[in-house]
Amino acid sequence: MTKPRRPQAPSTHRYPRTARLSTSLQEVIADELTRIDDERLALVTITAIDVDPEMNRAIVFFDSLMGDEADAHILVALADHRVRIQGSVARQLRSKKTPILSFKPDESIRAAERIERILHDKATLPERPPSPIDDTDNDTDNDADTHTGDTLTGDNARDGE
DSSP states (O other): OOOOOOOOOOOOOSSOHHHHHHHHHHHHHHHHHHHSOOGGGTTEEEEEEEEOTTSSEEEEEEEETTOGGGHHHHHHHHHHTHHHHHHHHHHHOOOSSOOEEEEEEOHHHHHHHHHHHHHHHHHHSOOOOOOOOOOOOOOSSOOOOOEETTEEOTHHHHHTO
């Protein structure tokens, strides 16, 4: 006969385990990047980490002050040091399993910068005066033979007298 299971107590944590793991991973990886002596990683910031629900894989998002052009070099450097970073994560986290790390540039920050630049450029553009409203009729024969009620106007008014 199987032993009856004890009911689980509700979690005392305010946010899910993957979020807690993401925060811990971000701290450990950022700390390890400061210890790695590689010029390509000097200006790299870990912006976010997305851990899958099974905690098998984690995508590490980074940004750099060197811009988009340096992303390829940074990805190569992170791939070169991935084993060291992975080992540091395994040693410092108190978890049954360590997620496998992969690295991607954080496009959300760059998109926000592009939007901010567009808004700034739009704010500095000089105001264009509003275009004048064209109230003219598209009457090409220039003889104003318009009737308003019983009153004749234009050339027809003289003929009708």
